[in-house]
Amino acid sequence: MKPELLAPAGDLDKVRLAYHYGADSVYIGGKTLSLRARASQFDLKLIQEATQVAHEKNKKLYVTVNVVPHDEDLELLDEYLSALGKIGVDALICSDPYVIDQALKLTAVPIHLSTQFSPTNSALIDFWLQRGVQRVVLARELTLAEMRLIRQHTKMECEVFIHGGMCVSYSGRCTLSNRMTGRDANRGGCAHSCRWKYRLIRSDDTPPEDFWMASKDLETIRFIPDLVDLGIASFKIEGRMKSHMYIAAIVKAYRALIDDLFTHSLRPFSVYEAIIQKAENRHRFSGFVEGNPDDSGQIFTDKKDLPIQNFVGIVRDTIPEKHQAWVETRNAFSPGDDYEVFSPSNEQQSLRIIDMTSEDGTKLSLSNHPLEKVLIQSDILLSPYDIIRKVVK
Amino acid sequence: MRLIVPLKNREEIALLKSMGVSGLLLETDRFTRASTVSFTLAQCEELIALIHQEKMEAYIAFNTLIHETDLSELNKWLISLGKAGADALVAFDLTVAIVAQTLGFHKKVIYQPGTFNTHSRISFSLQSLDLKGITLSRELSLDEIKTISLANPELPLSLQGHGFIELFVSRRKLITNHYRHNPKSTRSSGPFWLQEEQRPDEKYPIMEDQFGTQIFRPKKLASFSVFSQLDPWIKDWFISRLFLNDVEFYAAITAYVLHEYDQFLDIYASEYDEGTMYQKIGVKKLVNQ
Numbered sequence: 001m002k003p004e005l006l007a008p009a010g011d012l013d014k015v016r017l018a019y020h021y022g023a024d025s026v027y028i029g030g031k032t033l034s035l036r037a038r039a040s041q042f043d044l045k046l047i048q049e050a051t052q053v054a055h056e057k058n059k060k061l062y063v064t065v066n067v068v069p070h071d072e073d074l075e076l077l078d079e080y081l082s083a084l085g086k087i088g089v090d091a092l093i094c095s096d097p098y099v100i101d102q103a104l105k106l107t108a109v110p111i112h113l114s115t116q117f118s119p120t121n122s123a124l125i126d127f128w129l130q131r132g133v134q135r136v137v138l139a140r141e142l143t144l145a146e147m148r149l150i151r152q153h154t155k156m157e158c159e160v161f162i163h164g165g166m167c168v169s170y171s172g173r174c175t176l177s178n179r180m181t182g183r184d185a186n187r188g189g190c191a192h193s194c195r196w197k198y199r200l201i202r203s204d205d206t207p208p209e210d211f212w213m214a215s216k217d218l219e220t221i222r223f224i225p226d227l228v229d230l231g232i233a234s235f236k237i238e239g240r241m242k243s244h245m246y247i248a249a250i251v252k253a254y255r256a257l258i259d260d261l262f263t264h265s266l267r268p269f270s271v272y273e274a275i276i277q278k279a280e281n282r283h284r285f286s287g288f289v290e291g292n293p294d295d296s297g298q299i300f301t302d303k304k305d306l307p308i309q310n311f312v313g314i315v316r317d318t319i320p321e322k323h324q325a326w327v328e329t330r331n332a333f334s335p336g337d338d339y340e341v342f343s344p345s346n347e348q349q350s351l352r353i354i355d356m357t358s359e360d361g362t363k364l365s366l367s368n369h370p371l372e373k374v375l376i377q378s379d380i381l382l383s384p385y386d387i388i389r390k391v392v393k
Numbered sequence: 394m395r396l397i398v399p400l401k402n403r404e405e406i407a408l409l410k411s412m413g414v415s416g417l418l419l420e421t422d423r424f425t426r427a428s429t430v431s432f433t434l435a436q437c438e439e440l441i442a443l444i445h446q447e448k449m450e451a452y453i454a455f456n457t458l459i460h461e462t463d464l465s466e467l468n469k470w471l472i473s474l475g476k477a478g479a480d481a482l483v484a485f486d487l488t489v490a491i492v493a494q495t496l497g498f499h500k501k502v503i504y505q506p507g508t509f510n511t512h513s514r515i516s517f518s519l520q521s522l523d524l525k526g527i528t529l530s531r532e533l534s535l536d537e538i539k540t541i542s543l544a545n546p547e548l549p550l551s552l553q554g555h556g557f558i559e560l561f562v563s564r565r566k567l568i569t570n571h572y573r574h575n576p577k578s579t580r581s582s583g584p585f586w587l588q589e590e591q592r593p594d595e596k597y598p599i600m601e602d603q604f605g606t607q608i609f610r611p612k613k614l615a616s617f618s619v620f621s622q623l624d625p626w627i628k629d630w631f632i633s634r635l636f637l638n639d640v641e642f643y644a645a646i647t648a649y650v651l652h653e654y655d656q657f658l659d660i661y662a663s664e665y666d667e668g669t670m671y672q673k674i675g676v677k678k679l680v681n682q
Contacts, residue, residue, distance in 0.1 A: 097518035
């Protein structure tokens with residue numbers, strides 16, 4: 001069975017973008033009871049809108065309700081779950097047993113057990129299956145061999161993370177942030193203390209040494225055929241806080257790979273990795289699939305990854321008969337440079353900008369205000385959600 | 394309130410009994426992370442009998458995450474421990490309770506996940522597992538503990554109330570990886586601490602074993618000021634002995650049993666605090682510790 005490609009989205013525009021680039025389903029976090037609640041724009045009205053967008057496209061929308069709640073968080077739980085049920089979202093991703101019980105009681109929405117609960121074996125998974133949970137998001141600490149065994153021993157639908165950031169601790173079991181900053185990691189306050197710089201001190205007289213524990217990000221391009229063979233139902237991409245460019249590129253790469261695999265036209269893995277490389281600037285590794293990671297799965301520096309500057313804009317609207325398009329800018333943008341277009345349908349296509357004007361009709365030689373809307377005239381036809389990248393020589 | 398403490402060896406059983414301890418926690422060589430002493434299954438069976446002879450209870454520590462390849466061994470351990478009459482299985486992973494239930498155990502498992510038991514309705518959802526009790530999570534405030542207790546009069550609650558409390562658990566071997574990345578460094582046997590750049594006054598104990606890496610709060614937790622308040626609500630009080638020498642460990646037990654807190658603090662005050670536990674923690678930065 002062809003697995004679902006499940007993408008993250010931090011706002012409604014990214015929901016649309018993820019579907020446009022090939023996601024089968026999108027997961028979002030609401031303003032309530034989600035680990036990304038602080039940064040979320042998704043109130044119930046927007047969740048409803050996102051669900052409509054999904055269903056119009058015959059796709060699915062999932063909502064995370066995955067905090068480890070305290071009593072004060074539960075006051076509005078029933079009301080919130082009932083509202084999500086009425087909206088008709090396609091699944092709720094939960095980790096707390098009481099939240100799961102209430103969701104099962106108050107809604108007809110399928111429940112997915114979050115990876116926050118660290119599902120690592122079939123006995124635990126079957127317990128949740130009997131309770132009515134329909135899918136489990138496997139712990140990121142599982143090897144391919146362990147996933148295979150689990151699949152042999154349970155009938156539960158399994159979802160795995162295939163790409164994105166990783167906790168170095170077992171998910172849900174870390175309170176470094178609580179202790180160091182007073183922010184509750186399991187209620188969306190994680191300060192990413194594991195990414196800070198430490199010194200390792202020993203009991204002998206040896207001088208302290210720099211110590212790092214941050215994980216590289218997960219990338220599993222080369223293991224997708226294995227995961228398909230295991231019968232994994234859903235391939236999940238992490239990153240609800242990530243950019244348009246990131247979501248577009250990662251979804252596009254895995255979409256292409258999965259589709260090629262199922263049409264027996266698989267290309268060299270480097271082709272799909274090259275698509276990812278257009279948006280990724282973080283160090284990556286294959287996670288636990290081949291075993292417990294050694295130092296090659298960690299980052300040993302606090303040097304920040306430089307943001308990729310070559311994502312210059314996203315097409316919002318077009319006037320095809322004039323070869324014109326409205327572009328929302330992200331980085332400095334001027335007609336003289338070389339550009340390429342990134343879209344769901346093409347590998348990459350070079351683009352020449354003939355003319356650029358501002359919203360008030362002023363001719364521009366440079367746009368350097370992020371989120372500015374400019375009208376460009378180009379040598380090729382563009383479509384909404386095409387992404388314009390500067391060619392870096 | 395009953396004190397539950399880890400046992401070092403058989404000779405210690407009578408001593409701990411005489412000090413007022415109610416239950417002894419046996420750490421295992423197969424299912425216990427960050428253990429002080431590791432007992433084999435056969436040793437556990439033998440110690441359970443000796444503990445019962447002293448009219449004390451025998452608790453077994455299962456604080457690893459259970460992976461698929463652990464299930465058959467877990468089954469074997471639980472069957473043997475059930476036959477041996479273990480009084481409680483202290484479980485980090487709910488899997489232990491699930492497997493125990495399939496074996497027909499009745500009120501044997503104390504669910505101690507470290508972080509997940511955070512609200513008063515958790516027990517309703519776990520009712521079907523016929524638990525012996527639950528250990529409340531380490532990030533709760535006193536008010537929250539009270540609320541949970543009042544809402545769950547039937548379910549025995551416990552707390553990890555003294556000693557080094559875990560903050561982080563990873564499957565990765567981070568110290569091994571550190572030395573692998575820095576081959577010119579000479580690895581010592583430890584102990585090790587981490588010091589964060591912006592918090593130079595705090596040293597976080599870090600240790601690695603066959604199960605991965607654990608990091609602990611920088612100071613040991615002492616709960617003397619709240620122990621009496623918690624008494625009506627908490628049944629089992631766990632004392633950790635990790636990184637504690639015997640003198641300090643026995644002094645801590647004495648302090649709780651006899652309420653002789655000042656004597657303990659006269660010696661050890663600088664190494665302890667009440668820290669994060671019992672403070673209200675939210676999603677925003679409330680306290681800069």
